[in-house]
Amino acid sequence: MTTHDPSLLTAAAALDALEPDENVELDQHLAGCEACRVELAEFRATAARLGSAVAEAPPPSMKIAVMAALDVTRQLPPEVPVATTPAATVPGPPGAAPATVTRIDEPRRRTGTRLLLAAAVATLLAAGALWWTNRTPELTAQEQLKQCVSTAADARPVAASESVGTAIVTVAPSCSGAVVQLTGIPAPPAGHTYQMWVMARDQARSVGTLSLIHI
């Protein structure tokens, strides 16, 4: 069997010149190759320049048809990482005792995947914790992760059974993170906030406190 490097497929992928099985192979490879993802984006941008070079005025009938169709064409909503019951931002004073902890029961998986899940959730929350605790309006890192996971080809939802509310954790290795969707979580008592823990092996690790916002 000849060995070949799937990372060499990026140029052809950007030109949509791959066979279906090569596309699958590349998708799987991209999950673990940041450099390949960057290269693919560069080649896509290069191809877009080729496309721009043959621009041609479309017929007026096309614009009329498109603009008329907007009203009857549903837009996809953005992915939302946190959905809650109506609540104002609940700031917790530093050092507040943790309220009810939402424990995420992981389904039976291989150890490697379990650790990946833990690491991925931690990455998400580590990236977001700064924002939560500082409550600055800067959302770029969180928004980027949100978008990445919502469109990642390797995104996998992990269901969780809870005693309070429901949680879906969507892990996307290609985004080095995960999105946690919590619903039905009641606002914590005054002076308290939620704290999220990741269970890895026999250790519980706190990954930050949550500000609940109404979206």
Added chain:
Amino acid sequence: MTTTEPEMPGSSRGRGQPAPLDDLLEQVARGDKAAFEAIYNQLAPRVFGLIRRVLRDPAQTEEVAQEVMLEVWRRASRFDSARGSAVSWVLTIAHGRAVDRVRSEQSSSRRDTAYASSTVERDVDLVSDAVEASLDRRQVRHCLQALTPLQRESITLAYYGGYTQAEVAAALKAPLGTVKTRLRDGMIRLRDCLGVTA
């Protein structure tokens, strides 16, 4: 007749300075029809022109181009400016749709190599003899000319012709491995010549 948009080559964009089209697309994601119309005015000619080159058939071109613009409206919330420009995102959708249409309509037996060979020269000429003198066209023409003939022909057949690598190899009567290498080398040179950054 072709349109000229005020061109803002991606490579000249400063870091941390979102291009106007990226901003507009984010507004479209929030249902802003005026923003969508602005996007349409700037990008529909590129979408239409590219699809026309790949499909050849004018009637199908308008249909597919319409689908693409509506897809832009539909999926605007999934655009992430951190992962690429709005132009790249839109033209990626456009090219993908055009290729899907071509491949679903043509069985491989109809892609006879005689037709393919005769169109190679024409395809390259159509790009090289572009009447419009916009900066973008001049840059692309210049950078395509800087490739070796086999690199240029491979990329032209793949991108503007919607050919797979195997089909390019058959059309050019070259080994598949050679075509794969030429495609990659050619795209690297194009990328660097055009100054494209991710």
